[in-house]
């Protein structure tokens with residue numbers, strides 16, 4: 109466990125090696141509990157002390173995790189601590205909230221760099237990946253040569269834009285790379301996998317991708333689509349379809365054709381943040397009423 113997450117321990121240990129570090133864990137759900145387990149060896153030897161958990165979920169407040177209280181962020185001022193470690197992926201938002209409550213920024217660290225992969229309120233581009241605002245992905249997820257729209261959530265351990273080795277030749281092993289220091293000319297290989305690897309993978313907006321999903325290179329996933337856990341997606345997914353399985357198949361459409369057309373006209377993901385905030389409750393109406401109000 110510790111070997112998996114050295115960065116958090118490194119960050120803590122640079123703080124002050126001579127005194128016990130008093131830590132608050134932000135997040136009392138799975139991520140926070142996992143972090144607590146990770147820190148246990150250091151707690152046992154007295155190097156750190158976990159003072160309490162912090163959470164915004166009022167249902168958790170007042171409960172305890174292994175004798176540690178769960179408190180609301182506003183109660184932080186009653187505690188003495190050196191560091192707040194943020195366990196959920198919403199590091200950017202939680203940091204903002206804590207700073208508003210008077211916590212100094214250098215006391216706030218993420219559980220893991222992976223937990224920072226929530227790109228906040230800007231469309232971004234890094235390497236060969238574009239990712240729209242508010243989209244996020246979780247631990248162990250690999251993105252290759254792809255365009256991801258806005259408001260997508262992508263689970264743990266997914267691979268998006270996957271391609272592999274040429275299956276049409278004597279061996280799939282990259283012999284030339286090892287013995288000749290050169291790579292095979294991809295243009296010579298006409299297998300489907302090779303054709304795909306030259307194409308970008310497109311994930312449109314408001315897409316929900318479950319855990320351990322693989323999406324092959326060159327696939328387009330439509331707006332509002334849902335990909336079930338552990339699916340292997342080899343073909344395009346229509347807007348608002350739910351697909352699952354290996355290879356994935358459509359298991360249902362989320363809405364009627366008429367509603368899908370209306371949602372695609374409305375394109376709520378293009379709205380400004382202010383507009384979304386001003387009608388946030390409408391997103392919890394049934395979809396017909398949402399469409400009626402915004403067509």
Ligand SMILES: CC(C)(COP(=O)(O)OP(=O)(O)OC[C@H]1O[C@@H](n2cnc3c(N)ncnc32)[C@H](O)[C@@H]1OP(=O)(O)O)[C@@H](O)C(=O)NCCC(=O)NCCS
Nearest residue numbers: 263264317318319334335336337338339350352353359360
């Ligand atoms: C895809 C998913 C969202 C569908 O949820 P839903 O809208 O409630 O759909 P249902 O449960 O009615 O499933 C519809 C059909 O697909 C099947 N199905 C659903 N998810 C499946 C999956 N991951 N693999 C294979 N089949 C699946 C169901 O068995 C059902 O089949 P049936 O019609 O023959 O009974 C959900 O099943 C899923 O996989 N969620 C992701 C969970 C996850 O990874 N969470 C962590 C990240 S947040």
